[in-house]
Amino acid sequence: MSEKILLGIVAFLTTLLIGLGFFWNPELPERVLPQAGMAAGGEFTLESAKGPVSLKDYRGKLVLVYFGYTYCPDICPTSLAGTAAGLNLLDPDELAQVAVIFVSVDPERDTPARLKEYVEFFHPSMVGVTGTPENLAEIAKRYGAFYARQPVEAAGGYVVDHSSETYVVGREGQMLSKIAHAAPPDEVAAEIRRRLK
Amino acid sequence: MKRISVLLAGLMISAGALAASADSVTVQNPYVRLAPPNAPATAAFMVLKNDGDKDVKVMKADNPTSKLTELHTHINDNGVMKMRPVAAIEIKAKGEAKLQPGGLHVMLINLKAPMKEGDVVPITLTFDDGSSKVVDAKVMKPVAAGMPAMEHKH
Numbered sequence: 145m146s147e148k149i150l151l152g153i154v155a156f157l158t159t160l161l162i163g164l165g166f167f168w169n170p171e172l173p174e175r176v177l178p179q180a181g182m183a184a185g186g187e188f189t190l191e192s193a194k195g196p197v198s199l200k201d202y203r204g205k206l207v208l209v210y211f212g213y214t215y216c217p218d219i220c221p222t223s224l225a226g227t228a229a230g231l232n233l234l235d236p237d238e239l240a241q242v243a244v245i246f247v248s249v250d251p252e253r254d255t256p257a258r259l260k261e262y263v264e265f266f267h268p269s270m271v272g273v274t275g276t277p278e279n280l281a282e283i284a285k286r287y288g289a290f291y292a293r294q295p296v297e298a299a300g301g302y303v304v305d306h307s308s309e310t311y312v313v314g315r316e317g318q319m320l321s322k323i324a325h326a327a328p329p330d331e332v333a334a335e336i337r338r339r340l341k
Numbered sequence: 342m343k344r345i346s347v348l349l350a351g352l353m354i355s356a357g358a359l360a361a362s363a364d365s366v367t368v369q370n371p372y373v374r375l376a377p378p379n380a381p382a383t384a385a386f387m388v389l390k391n392d393g394d395k396d397v398k399v400m401k402a403d404n405p406t407s408k409l410t411e412l413h414t415h416i417n418d419n420g421v422m423k424m425r426p427v428a429a430i431e432i433k434a435k436g437e438a439k440l441q442p443g444g445l446h447v448m449l450i451n452l453k454a455p456m457k458e459g460d461v462v463p464i465t466l467t468f469d470d471g472s473s474k475v476v477d478a479k480v481m482k483p484v485a486a487g488m489p490a491m492e493h494k495h
Contacts, residue, residue, distance in 0.1 A: 217382040217449075218415065219422040221374060222442045226485035261378040266483070290421050305423040325422065326443055326486035 183288030185209075185311065185319030190247060190273035190283075193260035197273050199317055202243045206339050207313040208323070211289040211306060213250035214262045219308050221266075222326050227310060228267035230332025239269065241340055248274040249284060249291040250304055287311055287319070312339055361472035365393025366432060371478035373462045374442075376452060382407070383456070384446035385464055385478050388439050391432040398429040398469040399438075406462050407449035414445045424448075429469070442486060456480050 189198040199207065208227060212220035224246065231239060246263045248254035251274040254262075259272025274280065284291060291306040308325035312335060320339050323332055371387035385404075391397050402410045412430055416423040422443075430445055432438045440446050447464060456462075460480040467473045 214377070214380050215382060216424075217376075217380070217384045218374075218424070218442055218446055221377065221380075221383075221483040222486055225483040229485040258379040262380060265377040294423070303424050305418075305421055307420050308417075308422045309420055325417075325420070329485045 182319050182321070183286060185287050185313055185317075187317065188279075188283045188286075190275040190279065191256050192271055192273045193256040197245065197271055199245075199313065203317065204315050205241050205243045206315060206336060207317075208242065208244045208336075209247060209287065209311040209313055210244070211247045211249050211284055211287070211291060212308075213248050213304050213306070214254050214258060215250060216304065216306070219306070219325065223308055223310060224263070224266040224270070226327055226329060227323075227332055228270070229329035230327075230336065231267050231269065233329055233333035234336065238337065238340060242269070242336055244270040246270055246272045247280070247283070248272065249280050249289075249306060251275060251277060251280065312336075314339065360393060362393070362395075362397040362468035362470045363466075363472035363474040365395070366391050366397055366466075366468070366474060368466075368474070368476045371464070371476045372481045373449065373456070373460075373464075373478045375458055375480050375482050376449075376456055377483070378455070381452055382448060382450045383452065384413075384442075384448050385462065386440045386442065386446055387476060387478065388437055389430070389432050389466075390437045391434060394434050396434050397432045399432070399466050400429050400469055401467045402447045403465040403467070404447075404449060404462050406454070406456065406460075407452050409448075409450035410464070411448045411450060412445070413448045415443055417443070458482055 187199050189196050210223060227244060231242065244267065246259065248259055254274050256272065256274060259274060263270035263272040289307045291304050293302050293304055295302050309322040311319065312321045312323060314320045321335065323335055367390045369388040369390065371385065373385045374383050376383035399412065402412060404410050412427050413424055414427050416425060430438050438445065458480055462478045462480060464476045464478050465473055466476060
């Protein structure tokens with residue numbers, strides 16, 4: 145009896161599996177996805193080479209916010225080059241509605257003047273800012289960005305572990321989504337366009 | 342005649358056994374990423390192919406443009422990128438090791454002078470048997486992921 149039941153179950157599961165194989169065609173997730181549990185984000189004021197920069201200065205624009213540091217030899221250049229290439233896919237009208245803020249979490253080594261030259265190398269529309277360690281820690285926490293100094297014997301004494309997503313902030317200053325590290329330029333541009341609408 | 346062929350075979354076998362790691366490794370697409378202004382460090386990338394029958398390890402790298410040269414990798418820990426030095430980069434027999442953005446790289450730390458696009462940086466790789474190889478890596482502008490630096494798409 146129990147054998148029959150077992151066989152029945154096996155037959156059912158086999159059918160289900162075959163059926164799934166044939167008919168279940170899940171949509172593959174895109175690499176750029178609005179996250180379910182997005183961090184709050186919100187206002188901040190930090191220092192740029194041209195004086196204080198606040199998120200609210202960019203009301204009406206879509207703002208991409210990235211946390212990094214200039215001593216970062218690989219991850220930040222890859223992210224920033226991807227973002228810059230994405231910006232270059234936009235038409236001038238769209239580009240005028242987008243701002244990019246690079247927040248250095250390494251204020252000890254990254255002065256606003258250094259940051260300016262660094263970010264403009266990638267794209268002239270990027271702004272580099274930093275602040276006090278306390279201010280940066282508070283902002284990063286609200287944005288869900290993580291960073292931690294690691295005393296690795298390299299790169300001038302320490303490296304900074306950091307989250308590598310780019311935050312997409314809406315025209316009203318509200319957190320919208322995250323762009324994954326190393327997202328290709330067309331995905332960056334697609335996400336910007338989606339959020340500009 | 343037979344003796345000569347035995348001798349030749351013997352020579353070939355010993356030559357095979359004595360082949361230096363550096364000789365069994367070929368390097369493809371080496372490049373150094375142009376350091377943005379004020380960035381004191383940058384990375385070199387390449388594909389190392391091991392045509393030999395033995396696993397080979399790169400133990401260290403050296404170059405004249407930076408004060409320090411290290412072998413590094415990145416660990417992606419839930420979106421947090423952690424860069425860490427590695428003791429060696431292993432290239433399996435008949436296999437390859439890819440040094441690419443977001444992963445293994447040769448890190449050039451504390452650049453002595455700003456680089457410019459098109460410069461060539463000679464990078465010396467030293468292998469586990471003490472043999473070494475110089476790789477001429479061209480300096481290239483950072484490009485977005487998925488766009489190989491060697492194929493300039495504009």
